[in-house]
Amino acid sequence: MPEDKFLKKTRPISTHTQVCAVIGNPVAHSLSPAIHNAAFAALDLDFVYVAFRVENVASALSGMRALENFRGLSITIPHKMEAMKHVDHVEEVDRHIGSINTVISENGNLLGLGTDGPGALKALMDAGVEIAGKQILMIGAGGAARAIAFTLARQGRPAAIFLLDINKPVLNQLAADLAAKTDTPVLSGQMTDAALRDAMAQADIVIHCTPTGMHPREGVSLVPPSLFRPGQAVFDVVYTPLETRMLADARAKGLQVISGVEMFINQAVLQFERFTGVDAPVEVMRMVVMAHLGKSAK
């Protein structure tokens, strides 16, 4: 295993060891234990990270509150919305997004927050993509889009966000929520060939937030290559494969591309920093993610 070199440094578990975990259903394929334990070991922190399949979120969070030394949770599908109902405090932006992926226990007081949106923003910033004043096209208006759109609208100062989705109620809800809770101009349209063509003609940054192109249904893209224009940056939240068909097409056109794996790494990095209060060993975490995704891609 690639993280073996870090595990050699693993501290003995003591009565003071802080416990973190991912809860979801299923959780068997989660990379989070491998990522966070490698990071704890790299910094010699007295933490351990495990995985719990959970059906009853309320009881799981009640248990977290009662079990001192239980420091943090990563919340994954299908509990990201439900978990928000059972914590004591949720950041305002996360209330608007409507889901959380992180719970921190501070002396039995549970704080819920999201790192998916900030993880995406960090991925764009790390790639040098300028957001302020730019036209952003979001393809898909589901949970990932909500997290990213709210974060960019509130922290990135884009010129406008344009939303496309085939699901009109979902689309209208996100457009209305963004308009009500942020100062960013928001446009939206039902996803059609014509709407996509028009939107692509104006977009500086294209963010794909649907599962299209995800393993095992790789090789498909919602964006015909002919629609890409010079100067655009293209970000795909899908990270299996690491380079989707959409990103490969954009790269072939000479555009800057950002893989969803950067958002995935960064959401874990930001969680780690909330769990521990120290800077995350980003390259260690990246190495674990890449080793696992590379392996599973074979």
Added chain:
Amino acid sequence: MPEDKFLKKTRPISTHTQVCAVIGNPVAHSLSPAIHNAAFAALDLDFVYVAFRVENVASALSGMRALENFRGLSITIPHKMEAMKHVDHVEEVDRHIGSINTVISENGNLLGLGTDGPGALKALMDAGVEIAGKQILMIGAGGAARAIAFTLARQGRPAAIFLLDINKPVLNQLAADLAAKTDTPVLSGQMTDAALRDAMAQADIVIHCTPTGMHPREGVSLVPPSLFRPGQAVFDVVYTPLETRMLADARAKGLQVISGVEMFINQAVLQFERFTGVDAPVEVMRMVVMAHLGKSAK
């Protein structure tokens, strides 16, 4: 640290890793994480054992029920009685004892049981002490005495159990419960010099179940050395120090002595076997206990 040699073998934590923990208040000085993690590592089992200080036992157990992969708990002071109220099933003998020190989660169904009494029985048997047909004197009728007396009465077939305590209600309750729920003849008397002298004159096995002689108030014993008789076996539940004043006095008289540390090791061994379903690496667990107790005794 003495267990370092085992930790080198520690498995990477995965999404399948089974979690065990001790809950109590306080838990900072518990040896259980060191003991069980060394044993998991020695057998290369995919388990990890942590410690949680807990005030709300009901919520902690509710959480355990919800968090799949949470396999087992050691319950310590002050939760041994309260925990029994929040599990789904308690073994009959443990209902009579009135406390549990172990909870096992079987698919979210919580089973409570005690290993203190069986741990004491195993300590006596491992030392070759015959219980069947023998007169047993128990000094002290509190929680440890209840667990040991019920276990010996139901599994050891002693000729009789004689109980002594200064606390009359506690004494009478245990005597009545043993008489009602076991076939073993039970006698009891309030602890006085005369009562102790008479009881010691008849006892084959002397079991001390009070905190007298425990660190930091070492050097005291409830039994004057002159009362020990040839052929008696003397067992002290106190294990700090490893040899109490009572045991040192009995040993000086040539009697067989059994330290409470054997009960402590065995209760952990029996828990481990319930957690994992495999035979415990007893010598590994003993080595960890002895290393920690030897260290703290310095």
